[in-house]
Amino acid sequence: MVSLQVEKLEKFFPPNVYALRDVSVSIRDGEFLVVLGPSGSGKTTFIRCIAGLETPTKGRILFGDVPVVDVERGVNVPPAKRNVGMVFQNWALYPHMKVFDNIAFPLKIKKLPRREVEKRVREVAEALGISDLLSRYPRQLSGGQQQRVAIARALVKEPQVLLMDEPFSNLDARLRISAREFVKSLQRRLGITTILVTHDQHDAYALADRLMIINNGVVQQIGTTDEVLNNPANVFVAQFFGDPPINLVEGEGRGDHVDLGDLKIPVQAPQGRLQVGIRPTDIYVADRPLNPGDIELAPGRIVLVEYLGFTPVAVVRWERTEIRAAMYNKLREGDTARVFLRKEGVKLFRDG
Numbered sequence: 624m625v626s627l628q629v630e631k632l633e634k635f636f637p638p639n640v641y642a643l644r645d646v647s648v649s650i651r652d653g654e655f656l657v658v659l660g661p662s663g664s665g666k667t668t669f670i671r672c673i674a675g676l677e678t679p680t681k682g683r684i685l686f687g688d689v690p691v692v693d694v695e696r697g698v699n700v701p702p703a704k705r706n707v708g709m710v711f712q713n714w715a716l717y718p719h720m721k722v723f724d725n726i727a728f729p730l731k732i733k734k735l736p737r738r739e740v741e742k743r744v745r746e747v748a749e750a751l752g753i754s755d756l757l758s759r760y761p762r763q764l765s766g767g768q769q770q771r772v773a774i775a776r777a778l779v780k781e782p783q784v785l786l787m788d789e790p791f792s793n794l795d796a797r798l799r800i801s802a803r804e805f806v807k808s809l810q811r812r813l814g815i816t817t818i819l820v821t822h823d824q825h826d827a828y829a830l831a832d833r834l835m836i837i838n839n840g841v842v843q844q845i846g847t848t849d850e851v852l853n854n855p856a857n858v859f860v861a862q863f864f865g866d867p868p869i870n871l872v873e874g875e876g877r878g879d880h881v882d883l884g885d886l887k888i889p890v891q892a893p894q895g896r897l898q899v900g901i902r903p904t905d906i907y908v909a910d911r912p913l914n915p916g917d918i919e920l921a922p923g924r925i926v927l928v929e930y931l932g933f934t935p936v937a938v939v940r941w942e943r944t945e946i947r948a949a950m951y952n953k954l955r956e957g958d959t960a961r962v963f964l965r966k967e968g969v970k971l972f973r974d975g
């Protein structure tokens with residue numbers, strides 16, 4: 624297939640929107656990159672620039688070592704010549720065409736001979752498990768089936784790069800899980816360089832070889848899911864990626880510890896005001912420490928027991944501080960709890 628290089632990409636929409644600012648990332652041949660960001664962060668603009676549906680205002684994009692767009696040099700390869708397959712957010716199937724013709728459409732545009740078209744459509748339909756749907760219309764398909772047709776249409780040209788814009792957002796929660804598994808195994812089987820953009824962190828968690836987090840058109844961090852979870856680059860990333868959500872509390876660094884209100888956390892910290900992030904999985908209520916290195920904090924009072932997903936979480940209060948902590952015993956609201964901390968789980972940020 625092909626590697627991808629995005630260099631200092633900017634997209635300015637007059638009069639005043641920078642949809643992308645100085646975005647650089649390299650994607651390895653066969654890699655699955657997930658671009659994660661809130662609504663309006665520039666995700667769709669980013670993949671539209673790669674597909675050639677949008678022209679950046681600065682920067683370059685290379686497929687392998689071939690520039691497909693280079694603003695400074697005036698290079699701009701049209702979408703049809705870029706050899707990318709794109710799955711749009713709403714799938715964008717043609718309602719008046721049968722599944723066969725929807726999938727065949729990109730090949731007919733390329734004016735491939737009819738027999739070749741027939742062969743390729745049947746092959747890709749076979750690979751996606753939709754061979755028995757070829758004579759139906761899109762309205763006669765379930766959401767999951769429509770999505771497979773959209774993917775088949777993106778793949779039928781045998782593109783070098785697969786681009787997907789929030790492909791699961793129209794699926795219900797259960798179907799979303801099987802659709803993710805399907806996309807991941809298909810991507811692995813084909814070894815196709817893939818970029819999927821989404822606002823749903825669970826997509827990123829399930830699919831990404833690497834993850835690029837973007838906000839307001841600016842890249843916040845690029846890394847594997849583990850790297851981003853364990854070493855979030857800033858407060859935005861710490862809050863945006865991680866489930867259940869991280870505790871973020873204002874603290875005061877004191878050299879050998881941090882004061883979180885009246886709660887003392889014995890970790891090395893620079894002097895001064897800090898934002899302290901601790902995931903609820905790194906601070907917990909239990910009868911004894913779960914791991915050898917874990918340390919015990921001052922006992923706190925449980926003010927609420929709640930469930931985040933299937934994980935029971937206690938809201939623990941000290942005099943002036945409140946933290947959500949995973950719960951491994953059967954205490955109740957009002958009880959005083961022993962609280963333990965995994966030291967490496969404490970993230971310190973210089974400012975908000």
Ligand code: ADP
Nearest residue numbers: 636640642660661662663664665666667668669
């Ligand atoms: P996302 O896909 O992350 O929701 P988009 O890439 O669609 O974000 O949009 C990023 C920003 O660019 C938004 O502020 C959006 O309003 C703006 N934008 C997108 N397309 C256009 C356009 N054609 N004209 C003007 N502004 C646009």
Ligand code: MG
Nearest residue numbers: 666667668788
């Ligand atoms: Mg979008």
